[in-house]
Amino acid sequence: MDTQNHQLDAVKPYVIGVDLGGTNTVFGIVDARGNIVAQDAIKTQAYKTAEAFVEAGVVCLTPLIAQVGGMEKIAGMGIGAPNANYYSGAIETAPNLAWAHDCVVPLAQMFSDQLSSLNPHLSAPLPVRLTNDANAAAMGEMAYGAARGMKNFIVITLGTGVGSGIVVNGQLLYGHDGFAGELGHVTMVRGAEGRPCGCGRTGCLETYCSATGVARTAREILANTDRPSLLRNKPADEIESLDVAIAAGKGDEVANEIFQFTGKMLGEACADFAAFSSPEAFIFFGGLCKAGDLIMRPIVESYNQHVMPIFRGKAKFLVSGLMNANAAVLGASALGWGE
Amino acid sequence: MDTQNHQLDAVKPYVIGVDLGGTNTVFGIVDARGNIVAQDAIKTQAYKTAEAFVEAGVVCLTPLIAQVGGMEKIAGMGIGAPNANYYSGAIETAPNLAWAHDCVVPLAQMFSDQLSSLNPHLSAPLPVRLTNDANAAAMGEMAYGAARGMKNFIVITLGTGVGSGIVVNGQLLYGHDGFAGELGHVTMVRGAEGRPCGCGRTGCLETYCSATGVARTAREILANTDRPSLLRNKPADEIESLDVAIAAGKGDEVANEIFQFTGKMLGEACADFAAFSSPEAFIFFGGLCKAGDLIMRPIVESYNQHVMPIFRGKAKFLVSGLMNANAAVLGASALGWGE
Numbered sequence: 001m002d003t004q005n006h007q008l009d010a011v012k013p014y015v016i017g018v019d020l021g022g023t024n025t026v027f028g029i030v031d032a033r034g035n036i037v038a039q040d041a042i043k044t045q046a047y048k049t050a051e052a053f054v055e056a057g058v059v060c061l062t063p064l065i066a067q068v069g070g071m072e073k074i075a076g077m078g079i080g081a082p083n084a085n086y087y088s089g090a091i092e093t094a095p096n097l098a099w100a101h102d103c104v105v106p107l108a109q110m111f112s113d114q115l116s117s118l119n120p121h122l123s124a125p126l127p128v129r130l131t132n133d134a135n136a137a138a139m140g141e142m143a144y145g146a147a148r149g150m151k152n153f154i155v156i157t158l159g160t161g162v163g164s165g166i167v168v169n170g171q172l173l174y175g176h177d178g179f180a181g182e183l184g185h186v187t188m189v190r191g192a193e194g195r196p197c198g199c200g201r202t203g204c205l206e207t208y209c210s211a212t213g214v215a216r217t218a219r220e221i222l223a224n225t226d227r228p229s230l231l232r233n234k235p236a237d238e239i240e241s242l243d244v245a246i247a248a249g250k251g252d253e254v255a256n257e258i259f260q261f262t263g264k265m266l267g268e269a270c271a272d273f274a275a276f277s278s279p280e281a282f283i284f285f286g287g288l289c290k291a292g293d294l295i296m297r298p299i300v301e302s303y304n305q306h307v308m309p310i311f312r313g314k315a316k317f318l319v320s321g322l323m324n325a326n327a328a329v330l331g332a333s334a335l336g337w338g339e
Numbered sequence: 340m341d342t343q344n345h346q347l348d349a350v351k352p353y354v355i356g357v358d359l360g361g362t363n364t365v366f367g368i369v370d371a372r373g374n375i376v377a378q379d380a381i382k383t384q385a386y387k388t389a390e391a392f393v394e395a396g397v398v399c400l401t402p403l404i405a406q407v408g409g410m411e412k413i414a415g416m417g418i419g420a421p422n423a424n425y426y427s428g429a430i431e432t433a434p435n436l437a438w439a440h441d442c443v444v445p446l447a448q449m450f451s452d453q454l455s456s457l458n459p460h461l462s463a464p465l466p467v468r469l470t471n472d473a474n475a476a477a478m479g480e481m482a483y484g485a486a487r488g489m490k491n492f493i494v495i496t497l498g499t500g501v502g503s504g505i506v507v508n509g510q511l512l513y514g515h516d517g518f519a520g521e522l523g524h525v526t527m528v529r530g531a532e533g534r535p536c537g538c539g540r541t542g543c544l545e546t547y548c549s550a551t552g553v554a555r556t557a558r559e560i561l562a563n564t565d566r567p568s569l570l571r572n573k574p575a576d577e578i579e580s581l582d583v584a585i586a587a588g589k590g591d592e593v594a595n596e597i598f599q600f601t602g603k604m605l606g607e608a609c610a611d612f613a614a615f616s617s618p619e620a621f622i623f624f625g626g627l628c629k630a631g632d633l634i635m636r637p638i639v640e641s642y643n644q645h646v647m648p649i650f651r652g653k654a655k656f657l658v659s660g661l662m663n664a665n666a667a668v669l670g671a672s673a674l675g676w677g678e
Contacts, residue, residue: 152515166615168512168519175507175617176491177653182614185647187607188529199647268526275521276505276615278514308524308538314516 012075014068016061017333019136019326020044020081022096027057028326029064029074030333034144036326038064045098050105058114071119076127077111078335080136080328087178089130129335133157133328135172135181137285137320138165140331145321146283153281154273155320156183156266158288158295161198162206162213168277183273184210188265209266211241211288217258218244229254245291259294266295267302274303274311281316285327289319351414353407355400356672358475358665359383359420361435366396367665368403368413369672373483375665377403384437389444397453410458415466416450417674419475419667426517428469468674472496472667474511474520476624476659477504479670484660485622492620493612494659495522495605497627497634500537501545501552507616522612523549527604548605550580550627556597557583568593584630598633605634606641613642613650620655624666628658 014037019026021044029038040060047053065071083094089108094100108128116125131139138155141147147155151170157163162184166173173180184206185199194203195216207213219236222229230247231239231254247255270282282303288295300317322330353376358365360383368377379399386392404410422433428447433439447467455464470478477494480486486494490509496502501523505512512519523545524538533542534555546552558575561568569586570578570593586594609621621642627634639656661669 152519168507168514169510171508173507173616176619177617177650179649180491180507180615180617182617182647182649185614186611187645190527190607201645201647268529272525272611273615275524276519276612277512278516278519278521280515306526306540308521308540310518310521311516 012073014073015075015333015336016065016077017329017331017336018057018077018079018081019133019328019332020079021328022082025053025057026326026329027061027064028329028333029068030330030336032337034330036329038067039326039329040064047099050099050103050107050110053099054107054110054114057111058118061115062118065115065118071115071122071126074115074126074336076129076336076338077115078136078139078332079107079111079128079130080133080332080335081107081130082132084130084132085178086129086131086135086172086174089128091130127336127338129338131172131332131335132163133331134163135165135174136331136335137163137322137327138167138172138283138331139334140322140327141283141285141320142167142170143334143337144330145327146318147281147321150280152277153279153283154183154270154277155283155285156270157286158210158284159286160210160212162210166277166279173277183269186269186272188269205265205269209262209269209288211286214241214244214258214262214288215239217261218255221254221258227254231255241288242290245288245294248291248294256294259291260298262288263295263298264302267299267304268306270299270303270315271307271311274307274315278311279315281318283318283320285320285322292319351412353412354414354672354675355404355416356668356670356675357396357416357418357420358472358667358671359418360667361421364392364396365665365668366400366403367668367672368407369669369675371676373669375668377406378665378668379403386438389438389442389446389449392438393446393449393453396450397457400454401457404454404457410454410461410465413454413465413675415468415675415677416454417475417478417671418446418450418467418469419472419671419674420446420469421471423469423471424517425468425470425474425511425513428467430469466675466677468677470511470671470674471502472670473502474504474513475670475674476502476661476666477506477511477622477670478673479661479666480622480624480659481506481509482673482676483669484666485657486620486660489619491616492618492622493522493609493616494622494624495609496625497549497623498625499549499551501549505616505618512616522608525608525611527608544604544608548601548608548627550625553580553583553597553601553627554578556600557594560593560597566593570594580627581629584627584633587630587633595633598630599637601627602634602637603641606638606643607645609638609642609654610646610650613646613654617650618654620657622657622659624659624661631658 028036112128155165164183189203195207197204365380367375451467494504503522528542534546536543
């Protein structure tokens with residue numbers, strides 16, 4: 001039985017990876033080494049219904065699939081998308097998607113049906129798996145990136161929000177309902193003084209340590225003090241995390257303090273995460289990581305200061321191995337290979 | 340191969356469970372339904388060396404094993420012990436054990452060697468597995484208790500300390516180094532005002548929500564206020580969590596407030612744990628649970644108030660299903676059945 005499966009796999013050398021974002025949806029055909037051998041994209045929001053979106057996706061994919069020898073060469077498909085539930089294969093009421101903001105869209109099933117019908121001679125329908133962006137990033141790190149060979153690690157994405165993908169015993173942690181791994185929403189500042197969060201609560205890690213949170217910290221310091229800073233060269237409400245990184249790189253004291261503050265909190269959060277799953281590594285991913293040592297050094301210092309003594313100095317702190325590749329497509333494609 | 344294994348299992352209907360505590364070490368022979376069919380104990384600290392302790396354990400076990408038909412009826416052995424590492428099968432520098440306070444004791448191997456030598460005709464050495472008390476409790480809940488049929492749950496032990504056993508995808512979470520699941524040591528009060536913890540840091544959940552922490556909260560309130568309370572009938576340094584439960588049961592306002600405070604913090608902690616592993620249930624175990632609704636109601640209220648909206652109302656909050664049995668022996672014995 002095993003031998004037979006391996007023979008089948010050998011003639012299906014590709015998977016499809018899909019990065020479904022708020023603006024673009026990128027489709028890639030990926031080989032076992034993590035090379036994207038064909039790629040194209042459609043506009044995510046140009047369609048009124050999920051049916052129309054899937055149809056456009058299949059039209060976009062058809063020539064890419066033909067290019068690698070047809071559907072019989074495709075082992076599976078993985079999709080990284082907002083509000084995606086791995087267990088149900090559905091996008092569940094995603095506020096930022098026009099065709100899914102008030103409903104549950106069984107996207108995995110829809111793509112599987114449409115793509116399988118391209119070749120009526122397939123022995124089984126195409127397996128399609130769906131997960132959220134941060135989980136897809138974790139799959140990508142394990143298959144092709146900084147976590148190759150690791151069985152216990154946590155990917156933390158520092159973008160507009162803070163996301164996470166947690167791997168334990170070599171498996172993604174989905175939890176009972178498919179929504180595990182929301183580490184951007186652990187509470188770091190309890191009580192009334194916590195910053196309001198998009199999730200409806202206050203004090204979440206994300207409100208401080210996302211790119212948005214960093215810009216907010218900058219605006220707070222500039223508004224509450226008279227300290228000189230390069231950041232004052234721009235209207236406060238236009239400051240982005242990249243501006244803070246550039247100013248810090250030039251030695252700006254306020255900007256450096258902002259990274260110290262952000263890194264300290266991330267280190268404290270990781271110390272709590274270690275008490276939970278004791279990972280081999282924390283892998284950081286996303287725009288904020290481009291600040292390099294400015295953010296990574298305070299994280300590691302704070303972690304080793306705040307973590308339980310038995311964990312001290314054990315975990316690796318890494319920047320994603322996929323930052324320069326099309327990480328989101330690769331990550332999603334890793335799901336296509338199956339368990 | 341599978342069929343053969345099942346046939347072998349069928350003739351090995353028992354496992355050995357060992358609860359290795361600071362005072363007593365209890366040995367039990369357990370059947371597949373969770374009945375302890377034979378049991379005896381030795382004093383843990385009556386021995387100067389680990390070798391002498393293991394020898395005494397084997398002497399204690401020999402008649403129990405004979406009673407169920409000899410070593411060929413025993414499928415495996417599980418030990419729950421302080422500072423135990425599942426991966427290495429060793430107790431690693433346990434401060435409270437005379438024969439292990441400054442060394443690493445490969446206890447699983449030692450018991451396996453000694454017990455296997457009782458019957459030179461065994462086809463393979465006895466598998467012996469070791470884990471800490473809270474993980475053993477989680478195994479016990481899954482095999483015989485409140486978590487039967489669950490694949491994602493967290494056991495929180497409220498005793499002298501706060502321990503935890505985390506199960507994800509039906510497996511105990513050991514992490515990269517074997518020490519995952521130290522949820523008593525997530526930081527609940529950050530900065531200088533956090534209570535000092537035995538782990539060397541401050542503000543850990545354990546310092547507030549263990550039985551010891553509850554007594555400490557009582558002493559703080561009594562010392563810092565003039566409020567009348569039944570708890571003043573006892574010298575402050577003799578107050579235990581049981582006194583607080585008894586006073587609360589009698590309607591004492593201060594005592595009730597202490598449980599509200601403790602439950603609120605446990606609920607906030609569980610809200611963070613949900614963001615991590617989204618368990619089907621939180622299962623509470625240990626002396627403090629005897630307070631029943633006094634502690635459980637504030638936990639659930641606080642959880643639903645503090646958890647991310649997507650998790651609200653989903654998790655079950657249960658009291659251990661093993662409170663009246665010899666839970667520690669049963670829990671450890673569950674390890675004896677293997678993966």
